[in-house]
Amino acid sequence: MSFRDIVVYLDAGVHCTNRVHTAVDLAAKYGARLVGVDISTKAALEGESRDAALAIRQLFVTALQGTNIDFEYRKAPPDARTAEELSSHCADFLIATQANPDDRHLSNPAVPEAVLLSAGVPMLVLPAGWRAENPIGNNVVVAWNFSREATRAVHDALPILRAAQKVYLFIFAPNYSNDNADVQDIKAHLERHGVRVTLAGWRDGGETDMTSALFAGLDRGDADLIVCGAFGHSRLSEAVFGGATKVLLSNVSMPVFMSH
Structure with a gap:
C-alpha cells in the first residue's frame, strides 16, 4: 500500500504557500500525483484579495517546477459543497489548514470540517502558521x-x-x-x-x-x-x-x- 493521489486545497489566504510546499514535499516523498483544488469564494475575487486569488494557479504550478511530480490544477465552483465537487473522492488523503478567522471568507467553508465528514478520505490538517520547512511524519x-x-x-x-x-x-x-x-x-x-x-x-x-x-x-x-x-x-x-x-x-x- 502506498499513496498514489494527494489533493491539496488552494486559496488566497496567508497559509496557502506553505500548504502547497508541504504538499509538494509529501507528493515527492511518496511518489504520488498531486491535485491542487482551488476553493476560492466569490469574495476572494473582490477587493484586496483579488490579485492573490488570480495568482493561485501560478503559485501551484511554480511550486512544482523542477520536480518529477505528476500534477493537475482544478477550480471548484465557488458554491461547491459536496465531496464530489471538491474533488475529494479519488484521493488517498487531502491536505488543508485550520480555518483562519482573518481570511476564512476567502475559501470554501466546507473545508476542512464538512469534507472530512463526507468524503470518506483521510485529511492532513496543518496548524495555522505552519511552515513548509518543518519536519512532518518523522x-x-x-x-x-x-x-x-x-x-x-x-x-x-x-x-x-x-x-x-x-x-x-x-x-x-x-x-x-x-x-x-x-x-x-x-x-x-x-x-x-x-x-x-x-x-x-x-x-x-x-x-x-x-x-x-x-x-x-x-x-x-x-x-x-x-x-x-x-x-x-x-x-x-x-x-x-x-x-x-x-x-x-x-x-x-x-x-x-x-x-x-
Whole structure:
C-alpha cells in the first residue's frame, strides 16, 4: 500500500504557500500525483484579495517546477459543497489548514470540517502558521482507543507510519498496561507492517483528560504528527468537531492526520 493521489486545497489566504510546499514535499516523498483544488469564494475575487486569488494557479504550478511530480490544477465552483465537487473522492488523503478567522471568507467553508465528514478520505490538517520547512511524519503519535475511527486512521496512515523513524502508540485507559493482550495485539499488527512502535500509554486515573495527557506526552516524544480518528463519540455529544476532535484540530503545535 502506498499513496498514489494527494489533493491539496488552494486559496488566497496567508497559509496557502506553505500548504502547497508541504504538499509538494509529501507528493515527492511518496511518489504520488498531486491535485491542487482551488476553493476560492466569490469574495476572494473582490477587493484586496483579488490579485492573490488570480495568482493561485501560478503559485501551484511554480511550486512544482523542477520536480518529477505528476500534477493537475482544478477550480471548484465557488458554491461547491459536496465531496464530489471538491474533488475529494479519488484521493488517498487531502491536505488543508485550520480555518483562519482573518481570511476564512476567502475559501470554501466546507473545508476542512464538512469534507472530512463526507468524503470518506483521510485529511492532513496543518496548524495555522505552519511552515513548509518543518519536519512532518518523522516521529508520529498514534492516538489509539480500539475504536472504528482509530482503526480506520491507522490503516489509512500506514505509508506514513512505515516511513516514520519512530511511532508512539498512545493509549489512554483506566486499566492501561504494556502487557495487556489488546495493547500487544495492535503493536504486533503494526510491526508486521514494518512500523517501528514505541508504547506510550497513560493510565487514566481521572485526574486529567485524554487530550491533555496526549499533549503532555508529546513533549517527551518530540513528535511532529498526530494520527487519530475523528468523531469518536456521537454526533450530538461532539456537536460537530467538539470534544477531543475539536481540541486536536485546533492545536497550534503540529499537523493532525485524521480519518472519519
